[in-house]
Amino acid sequence: MKYTKIKHLSHPHHDLMLIDSPQEPYQCDGCKELGFKQCYQCEDCNFHLHEECAMPDSSAFHRLFRECDFRFYENVPGNRARYCDACGKDVLGFVYQCLHKEARDLHPCCMKLQRTLISDGVKLHLRAKVRSKCLKCGSKEISKGFRGWSYESACGRYCYHVACVKDLVIENWRKGYFDGHYDVNDQIYSNMAIQIKVPNETIVQQSEGSSYRPKKASKYWKTAKLALKLIISAIFGDPISVFAALIESLVSN
Ligand SMILES: [Zn+2]
Ligand SMILES: [Zn+2]
Ligand SMILES: [Zn+2]
Ligand SMILES: [Zn+2]
Ligand SMILES: [Zn+2]
Structure with a gap:
């Protein structure tokens, strides 16, 4: 089920509205990746979240990394620079990271x-x-x-x-x-x-x-x-x- 209006902790003061086709690409304020598709938006603040970033799963598995048990984080744990194991781009915000010591990271959009x-x-x-x-x-x-x-x-x-x-x-x-x-x-x-x-x-x-x-x-x-x-x-x-x-x-x- 899709919600057309949500509240999100990362933007607590305003509701976010589901936008089907944004007029312009946006930078997702969750994962910081560029977005072109459906998203949740606060128009007043020019705040955007990918659908995947607005409604993540608290934990997840991925078929391509079967041995990994992923958790969702709004901020990258630790202070080491991280990159996404799927697309190789930097992880700058919302992320799924696995519990291994040598952890793998996935952008929410890459996870999905x-x-x-x-x-x-x-x-x-x-x-x-x-x-x-x-x-x-x-x-x-x-x-x-x-x-x-x-x-x-x-x-x-x-x-x-x-x-x-x-x-x-x-x-x-x-x-x-x-x-x-x-x-x-x-x-x-x-x-x-x-x-x-x-x-x-x-x-x-x-x-x-x-x-x-x-x-x-x-x-x-x-x-x-x-x-x-x-x-x-x-x-x-x-x-x-x-x-x-x-x-x-x-x-x-
Ligand atoms: Zn995002
Ligand atoms: Zn706002
Ligand atoms: Zn792992
Ligand atoms: Zn290539
Ligand atoms: Zn990625």
Whole structure:
């Protein structure tokens, strides 16, 4: 059940209202991550909480970290700098942390990432260990010794780090925003396609005359984009207007 109005201890003096599609991205005052999707808001104070941050579970388990018993905290326990074990980004506020001495941390939104994404015959699974390299960064690791979570297709051909998809969207949004092209602007988003690395095998097929199969490459490309679209929606929620344009430009060419 969804509450349209809540009281939250982190903002005790005003009610927070559920906003379905925020007009602009916001910074969540709970986890401090950028938010694009449904949230609880105090309009007077420009205060926002992701749904996941407004209504956390006091304790939680995650399928990808089976041995861990997580607790929710409004402030990171201890004073050591922490990062999220799913997306690799800093933990600056609300967090799930496990009880192990070498504790794992998860942003509330990362804790709640969908396990499987399905659309138009594409099926992606959230995984901590992947067989394939990420189509965005070309690596299995986000940084040295750290893999983070990825969405990967069963066949292994389509794989993206959660971290890389977050970066991709945030970078492109910032660029658009600071250029004054915040409104629908295909040019910004068509750059995204260039940033995505096509795996070597596909390039080889294109350059060898005899095995040149443009159809195959374009089908691959189409699926790669569809996969990206699915992950963007999983991370950032139902697209607001600016996202709708982004996703359109990704899947239409
Ligand atoms: Zn949040
Ligand atoms: Zn307020
Ligand atoms: Zn643990
Ligand atoms: Zn995270
Ligand atoms: Zn990556």
